[in-house]
Amino acid sequence: MAPPSLPHEKSTQPFWLTAPENLHDYRSTESLPNKVDIVIVGGGYCAAALITHVLEQSGQNPPSILVLEARQLASGATGRNGGHIKPDPYWHASHLVEQHGFEAAMELAQFETDNLNAVKAYVEKERIDCDLIVTRSCDVHFSHQRHDKAKAALSKFQAAGVRASQDAFEVGPKYAETVSGVKGAKGCITFPAAHLWPYKLVHHLFQRAVRLGVNLQSNTPVLKIADSPDSAGRWTLATARGKVSAAKVVVATNAYTAALLPEYKDQIIPYRATSCHITTSGTAPLLTNTYALRFTDWDHDYLIPRPDGSIIVGGARSVYYHDKDAWYNNSDDSTLVEEARKYFDDYMQRHFIGWEDSGAHVEKIWTGIMGYSRDRLPRVGPIPGRQGMFIMAGWTGHGMPQIFLSAKGMASMIVDGISFRETGIPRIFEETQDRLTDARNKVLETWEAAFQPKL
Ligand SMILES: Cc1cc2nc3c(=O)[nH]c(=O)nc-3n(C[C@H](O)[C@H](O)[C@H](O)COP(=O)(O)OP(=O)(O)OC[C@H]3O[C@@H](n4cnc5c(N)ncnc54)[C@H](O)[C@@H]3O)c2cc1C
Structure with missing residues (x-):
């Protein structure tokens, strides 16, 4: 198995980064400061949301903050x-009930x-x-059995009064195709959601923060974090451009965390x-809707x-998921998943009613590494x-509806020293020693259930 890796120097170019803005390769100062209050490692959505909330919560006297990003802003x-x-509002949470209880599952949905x-x-x-x-x-579900399962999960959450699920609406087999516009739909469930241009959001948040004094250093990978703090409780981080000492460190490196912190090897897996x-x-x-086409337990x-x-479409697991090395513990975003282009090229024609003569085709395709x-x-x-060290990572391909308020809670821990339990972040997100030593690997379990021969 390959050792944990830093971000690859070169990467495939995503659609979202075809028009880079002024902070793309930005360095606030020519050299790194020697000493700061807070270092954030990683310049993605986590860092952007965190600096926004830290600045908001720290009032007139903000701490000095340094963000070290290995590549360009939001290039992860x-x-x-x-x-x-x-x-x-119902699907993932319903799968958590057995292990974590109903309250914790409801908390996540909300x-x-x-x-x-x-x-x-x-x-x-x-x-x-x-x-x-x-x-x-x-x-969208493509079998009655899968739809019935989803419907039952939703009904349970709605009956329990989970606020988030009250606005979800179930459509049965009779109208599933016409309501969803998806061929072969046997049922669908709709609920509030959104879409945006993530790079533009993150760039805006950084622009504001840099104006307010945050020091951003792109193209500066952290190569090592000291194994323990010094006698003053400060952490030293090493980069090719020199060392920095910080009172607090936030590791926001998502898929790449194990390259800096060995305890995250096989805990946060590059996918x-x-x-x-x-x-x-x-x-x-x-x-006008966004979609998830849910084919099987592992394929959507x-x-x-x-x-x-x-x-924008993502997924295509059906063409490469069987080959574990193609995705598991693989942090190479410099090459394309070749089979995916063919899969996506007539995607709209295959799945969406009325798109047969649209000439829809892949304009741009890219690779990314989830944590x-x-x-x-x-x-x-x-x-x-x-x-003095904090983590915000391991979003498991679903960070967009979780990061902004997680960062708000994290900011209150850092600025006001409040405990995790007072932050409003779902209890099941809390990093603990038990989780770090938990041997159960649910990522591999799903793969093994689909592809390992049963003995
Ligand atoms: C192809 C793809 C599609 C996805 N689609 C969705 C979606 O539609 N909805 C959704 O909710 N989620 C989606 N996700 C997941 C979502 O993008 C993540 O949850 C979210 O962006 C995580 O943000 P982050 O800041 O934690 O990580 P990242 O954006 O990965 O930021 C981490 C940063 O740390 C930097 N870094 C790493 N190591 C170091 C180091 N040693 N020194 C300095 N910097 C370092 C990296 O270069 C990177 O910029 C998708 C992910 C991928 C890859």
Whole structure:
């Protein structure tokens, strides 16, 4: 198995990064400061949301903050994702009930909806130009059995009074195809969701923070974090451009965390993924929903319509998931998942009613690395055994409806020293020693259930 790796120097170019903005390769100062209050490692959505909330919560006397990004701003998963903010009001949460209890599952469903509302409110308040569209998402199922399972999960959450699930609406087999517009749909469930241009959001948040004094250093990988703090409780981080000492360190490196912190090896797993941008040469029906086409337990695609009528689709697991090395523990975003282009090229014609003569085709395709948490839950909060060090990572391909408010809670831990339990972040996100030593690998379990021969 390959050792944990830093981000590859070269990467495939996603649609979202075709028009880089002024902070793309930015360095606030020529050299690194020797000493700061807070270092954030990684310059993705986590870092952007965190600096926003730390500045907001620390009033007139903000701490000195340094952000060290290995490549360009938002060049990790954030700049390569599907742009889909999809709070899940029933599906993932229902799978957590058995292990974590109903309360914890409800908490997660509600948190994701609250996140969507918080992002919407913030984008509106700050008038951020990031193509935010608030709409509904449509989860489509292709067998009666799968749809019945989803419907039962939703009914249970609705009956229990989970606020987030009250606005979800189930459509049965009779109208599933016409309501969803998806061929072969046997049922669908719709609920509030949004899509946006993630790079533009993150760039805007960084622009504001840099104006307020945050020091951003792109193209500066952290090569090592000291194994323990010095006698003053400060951490030393080494880069090729010199060392920095910080009172607090936030590790926001998602898929790449194990390259800096050995305890995250096999805990946050680099998971290679692919998305694409589809345009049409003819006319096509207007899509206004976002989608998840859920084929099997492990195979689903997600889709958002862009305001210009083009489409972003991601997934294509059916063409490469069987080959574990192609995705598991694979942090190579410099090459394409070749089979995916063919899969996506006639995707709209295959799945969407009325798109047969649209001439829809892949305009751009790229690879990105997700950070899959071994137990499929994000890791947020103080890192056990590392006083003054925090983690925000392991979003398991679903960070967009979770990060903004997680960062708000994280900021209160850092600025005011409040405990994780007081932050409002779902309890199941809390990093603990138990999780770090938990042997159960749910990411591999799913793969093995699909592809390992049964003995
Ligand atoms: C193809 C793809 C599609 C996705 N689609 C969706 C979607 O539609 N909806 C959704 O909710 N989620 C989606 N995700 C997941 C989502 O993008 C992530 O959850 C989210 O962007 C995580 O943000 P982050 O800041 O934690 O990580 P990242 O954006 O990956 O940021 C981490 C940063 O850390 C930097 N870094 C790493 N190591 C170091 C180091 N040693 N020194 C300095 N810097 C370092 C990296 O270069 C990177 O920029 C998708 C992900 C991928 C890859």
